[in-house]
Structures are given as C-alpha cells and as structure tokens.
Amino acid sequence: MTHDPPRRIALLGGGFSTDGDGLLDDWVLAQSRATRPRVCFVPTASGDAPAYVEQFRAAFGSRRACESSVLHLFRRELDDDALRSFLLAQDVIYVGGGNTANLLAVWRTHGVDRLLREAYGRGTLLCGISVGANCWAEGSHTDSFGPLTYLPDGLGLLPGSVCPHYDSEPGRRPSYRAAVATGRLPAGWAVEDGAAALFTGGVPTQAVTRARGAGVHRVEPAEGGGVSERALPCRLLGADLA
Numbered sequence: 165m166t167h168d169p170p171r172r173i174a175l176l177g178g179g180f181s182t183d184g185d186g187l188l189d190d191w192v193l194a195q196s197r198a199t200r201p202r203v204c205f206v207p208t209a210s211g212d213a214p215a216y217v218e219q220f221r222a223a224f225g226s227r228r229a230c231e232s233s234v235l236h237l238f239r240r241e242l243d244d245d246a247l248r249s250f251l252l253a254q255d256v257i258y259v260g261g262g263n264t265a266n267l268l269a270v271w272r273t274h275g276v277d278r279l280l281r282e283a284y285g286r287g288t289l290l291c292g293i294s295v296g297a298n299c300w301a302e303g304s305h306t307d308s309f310g311p312l313t314y315l316p317d318g319l320g321l322l323p324g325s326v327c328p329h330y331d332s333e334p335g336r337r338p339s340y341r342a343a344v345a346t347g348r349l350p351a352g353w354a355v356e357d358g359a360a361a362l363f364t365g366g367v368p369t370q371a372v373t374r375a376r377g378a379g380v381h382r383v384e385p386a387e388g389g390g391v392s393e394r395a396l397p398c399r400l401l402g403a404d405l406a
Contacts (some may be wrong), residue, residue, distance in 0.1 A: 169287025180223035201255035209262025259296030265308035325352030
C-alpha cells in the first residue's frame, strides 16, 4: 500500500536575510525529507533583487548539508517543461520577502502557482519569510499597497490567514486583529520575528523560536466581537548549546 507524503508548510519569522545565527534556516533544513536537501530560493516578491539573491547564496551555498539554487522569473531562462521539472525536483522551496500582491500576479502569469501546488502534494516543504509566509494562506495581512491592509487572496494551501512581523512593525497587531474581527480575513496565524511554525496538512505540528519571548499566535474572532489570541508553545532553538 502506498501512502501520500505529508504536506508541509513552514512560516518563518526570520532566516538568512535577518538573522546572523542561522538557527531558523538550520531548523528548516532539518524538516526536509532528504539527507542532503535541494533548496530553491524564490525571490519573486523582491523583483529578483540581486542583493537578496547574493544573501541567499552566501548563507546556503556554503552549507554542505544542502544543494542550493535560485528561481529567477524576471529574467526567466526555463521553458514550461523545464520549469516544472526544476521545481518538482526540489526538497525545499524557500520564498523571500517583498510585495505579496506582485508575487501572486507574477506566479500566476508563469504558472508557478500551479507547480507549487503540485510540489506541495508531492511532499516538497514550502516555506518563507514575510511574503514567503503570506503567500501559502487563503488571505494575508500586507503592506503591498502602501498602508497596512488585508489581502483576501493567496494560494490557499494553508487554511485561514497569515500576518507576519506581528510584533515588530507598528500597527501590524491591531490592524490584523481588526481584519479578523470584522471577517475581512479568516482566522489565522500571526508570526512574530524570530519564531517559526511548521504545519502538516494545515495543522500546526511544531513551533520554534530563536529569541526568547517571540512566538506564533492563533487569532480568531471572539463571541460578542473582537478576537481571541492564543500562543503556540514554542521550543527555543539552540537552547542545548547555550
């Protein structure tokens, strides 16, 4: 009897672009199904910014525990068949930050949204920071249009909504809570900088943090108005090395 591989998504509140210790990136690699995972960075949300790509290459290219690559869409080099083969060969797809609305539009133009859905079904670990957390959900909290607002759009692989930078950007927390309370966004997950959560089949199965006090929160509408907020128990990364 064959069994479908687990379908997993990791929401990151940090990584190579923000942290110097590499703890969250090491944690992501440890979740892979492969001994030496193939990790593809997708910088679409930043317009394939060269400096961002170089940050990834510097952080992951030196890791002997993985094989790294980058998917460029603003100077695309792969035809449709090659693009599909490339993405489906990855063990981890790591999406960077930038503009959520622009990322979704570009992915749909190139058919990347469909390929990521296929990769997810095959057991590829999907992850990312900021936009790279937003994109997997049904909706998200974003500054794609300037001021903070709600975006009832996403790939819908993760039920509900996502809010990144929950503790670090002014206005994030009250604005997201208001969007959930009024039904503009469905109940979802708020990720603080320094924390991360792994979802298997849409259900949280791990939560970790590289910084004491940082966490991941479930935010839901409350009876009578407002919202309820519940923190997931988080394991402190690197605690055994402290």
